[in-house]
Amino acid sequence: MSHFSLPAEPRRFQMYIGGRFTDGASDQLTTRHSPGHGAAVAQWPSGVGEDAEAAIAAAREAFDSGPWPGMSAGERAVVLFKVADRIERRAEELGLIECLETGKPITQAIGEIRGAVDVWRFAAGAARVMKGEAYNNLGERVLAIVLREPIGVVGVITPWNFPFFILAERLPFILAAGCTAIVKPSEATSGSTLKLCELMHEAGVPPGVVNVVTGKGSVVGQRLLDSDRVDMVSVTGSTTTGRKAIEASAANVKKLGLELGGKNPHIVFADADLDDAADGVAFGMAFNAGQCCVGGSRLVVERSIAEAFTEKLAQKMRRIRVGDPLDVQTQVGALFDEAHMHKVLGYVQEGVRMGARIVCGGARTEDRAGYFVQPTLMANVRPGTPLLREEIFGPVLAVVPFDTYEEAIAIANDSEFGLSASIWTKDITKALRATREVEAGRVWVNTTLDNGPETPLGGMKQSGLGREAGLSGIEEYTEVKTAHINLQPRTHWIA
Known part of the structure; x- marks a missing residue:
């Protein structure tokens, strides 16, 4: 591992909407100072409601008429593996961004990026084992099949403590399921998520499949929760944030995945x-x-x-x-x-x-x-x-x-x-x-904080709803549809 130092000037990032890098509708920038040094290390746009709406429209279009949901799981997996390879190649650069924005030690930050590569690879492979069921036990007249379909457009609201890794426990599973996404990273630690957009762009993730809008939760995150064009929102944050998400979802009965506080x-x-x-x-x-x-x-x-x-x-x-x-x-x-x-x-x-x-x-x-x-x-x-x-x-x-x-x-x-x-x-x-x-x-x-992408994670009681990672991690972002198929001439109800 080479020597790491502070940048001479803050690194400048842009939002990613509909496959394009943009400063969005506002001319305001957020500047992040390194909590370990006090120096300005990164800047990105302070997104507004208009940006959130543009991202929702792009994700909706990519889901409703784009190629991603209709691709075979194998084709999606190829793209996700390419993303993982690119993350691996840029692990030190991504780790430095994360270290400077969060204040965590550089070795830990790079370790988390490498851990995230493993999660992306697991999700890429797991895309191919998602399956439905057949019920051939309902008598000779009926065959029932159960299909899993992608839930649609998913909003992802991530926190400042593990910006890259927590996103890795969600985004590749969302994509593996065939969904499209709008990510709202913490307004204080958005850099590594915006850098990831470059890598996804290079790897061939189609336009609109992933969109990243930076800005305040009350401005941008709230739009995702309130929009009836967003089918599900995954929130990682405090239990207070979780309650806000539940309140907002009551208006349009959207599905929530919540990973909240712990003691x-x-x-x-x-x-x-x-x-x-x-x-x-x-x-x-x-x-x-x-x-x-x-x-x-x-x-x-x-x-x-x-x-x-x-x-x-x-x-x-x-x-x-x-x-x-x-x-x-x-x-x-x-x-x-x-x-x-x-x-x-x-x-x-x-x-x-x-x-x-x-x-x-x-x-x-x-x-x-x-x-x-x-x-x-x-x-x-x-x-x-x-x-x-x-x-x-x-x-x-x-x-x-x-x-x-x-x-x-x-x-x-x-x-x-x-x-x-x-x-x-x-x-x-x-x-x-x-x-x-x-x-x-x-x-x-006799251990603590061990984990692996194969195993599901989540909370009980007020620590959350739903599960991430493992095969549950993909199932979380699907709808289940049951079909009953009649195989025999119909017995008429009206004689």
């Missing part, structure tokens, strides 16, 4: 490998500076080992390398922006006011050029504290001890969220039992 537990039993568990818990809470919807932010630990384990974990956390996102040695970069940093630190201060104790961290780092927060561990956290209830989205972990297995599960499930959970134990029965009883769409045993 995810690590359950550590006394019989776990405590060195492995400490490392896994530290990774799960600090990965992406804690700005990870499936990262673990509550440590539910057996009381007999709670004190010793907390100290072991604190020693690990103090050694995490926080710093310049462009340094290949960095493990944790900057928080997303200044307001978010103050919000995260506010949760820590409020916890202390309510009687919690800071075991390690708890403040900004000495480096004031960017928004860096020390990985923070909080003990003596009282049950009602927002630290335990709300999604902090920063490198902050709250410790809650338990005495019995039943109590561990009750604490883990005491949340409006149900996105993920990690279980640490050497006892296979306990591990399997907890896997069944914990309320979460993704469960890890």
